[in-house]
Amino acid sequence: MRRPPEAFGLIARLLNQIFPSRCPSCEGATDSIRYAPLCRGCWGSISRYAGPSCTVCGVPFTSTDARICSACILHPPPFSKTLSYGLYESSLADAIHAFKFKGIRRLHRPLGDLLLSLYPGGADALVPVPLSIEGLRQRGFNQSLLLAHHVSKKTGVALEMDGLVKVRDTHPQIGLSAKERAANLRGAFRAARDFRGERVVLVDDVMTTGATAAACARQLLKAGAADVVVLTLARAGSP
Ligand SMILES: [Zn+2]
Numbered sequence: 001m002r003r004p005p006e007a008f009g010l011i012a013r014l015l016n017q018i019f020p021s022r023c024p025s026c027e028g029a030t031d032s033i034r035y036a037p038l039c040r041g042c043w044g045s046i047s048r049y050a051g052p053s054c055t056v057c058g059v060p061f062t063s064t065d066a067r068i069c070s071a072c073i074l075h076p077p078p079f080s081k082t083l084s085y086g087l088y089e090s091s092l093a094d095a096i097h098a099f100k101f102k103g104i105r106r107l108h109r110p111l112g113d114l115l116l117s118l119y120p121g122g123a124d125a126l127v128p129v130p131l132s133i134e135g136l137r138q139r140g141f142n143q144s145l146l147l148a149h150h151v152s153k154k155t156g157v158a159l160e161m162d163g164l165v166k167v168r169d170t171h172p173q174i175g176l177s178a179k180e181r182a183a184n185l186r187g188a189f190r191a192a193r194d195f196r197g198e199r200v201v202l203v204d205d206v207m208t209t210g211a212t213a214a215a216c217a218r219q220l221l222k223a224g225a226a227d228v229v230v231l232t233l234a235r236a237g238s239p
C-alpha cells in the first residue's frame with residue numbers, strides 16, 4: 001500500500017522528535033534510539049580512561065609514578081576512592097550534556113551501564129548527589145538520581161534517593177578558588193538518615209574539583225557511614 005505524502009511527513013516529524021536529526025559529536029545522522037542524539041559510531045568511541053590518575057580523587061596524571069595527588073596528600077578528602085568512567089571530553093561529554101541539559105532522560109540507561117561497569121561491589125547504599133528544590137525545579141529531574149536508580153536496579157543495592165538533601169541553593173562553582181568553593185558549599189547538604197556502619201557509594205554525573213563530592217561525603221561520614229566511594233561518569237581535568 002502506498003502512503004500519501006502527508007503521512008510520510010507526519011512519520012518523519014514523529015521520527016525527528018524521537019531522533020533529533022544530527023549527532024552532536026560528528027554532525028552525522030542519528031541512527032540509534034538507544035543512544036540518540038548520539039550516533040552509534042560516536043557512542044562506540046566512548047572509552048574508559050586507562051591512563052594514570054589519583055587513586056583517591058581520580059584526577060588524571062601525566063606521570064605514572066605518583067598514586068595520590070598532592071592535593072589529596074595535603075588535604076585528604078572525606079571519601080576513600082573515586083571511580084570515573086572517562087574524561088569529560090568528546091562523545092562522553094556530548095552524551096552527558098544531552099542527558100543533563102537537553103533533558104534526554106532515556107540516556108540514563110546507556111550512561112548508567114557505564115557506571116555499572118565501574119561498580120566495585122560490597123556497597124550497602126547508593127546515594128545520589130542531590131539537587132536543591134530550586135535546582136530540581138529548573139532541570140525537572142535529578143540526573144544523578146536517574147543514574148543511581150539504574151545501578152540500583154541492576155545490582156540490587158539499596159537506592160537511598162533522599163539519603164542526602166541539598167538544603168539550600170549554591171552559586172555555580174566555576175571560577176571559585178578551593179577556599180571559596182568550600183565556603184559556597186558549607187551547610188548546603190545534610191544527611192537525612194543514619195548511615196551508621198554503612199559502605200556508601202555516592203553517585204554523580206561529573207566530578208570537576210571534587211568539592212561537591214567532598215561536601216556530600218562529609219555529611220555521610222557525620223551520619224555514621226563507614227566509607228564513601230564516589231562513582232561518576234566523567235572526571236574533568238586534563239592529564
Ligand atoms: Zn556521531
Ligand SMILES: [Zn+2]
Pocket residue numbers: 054055056057058059068069070071072
Ligand atoms: Zn587526588
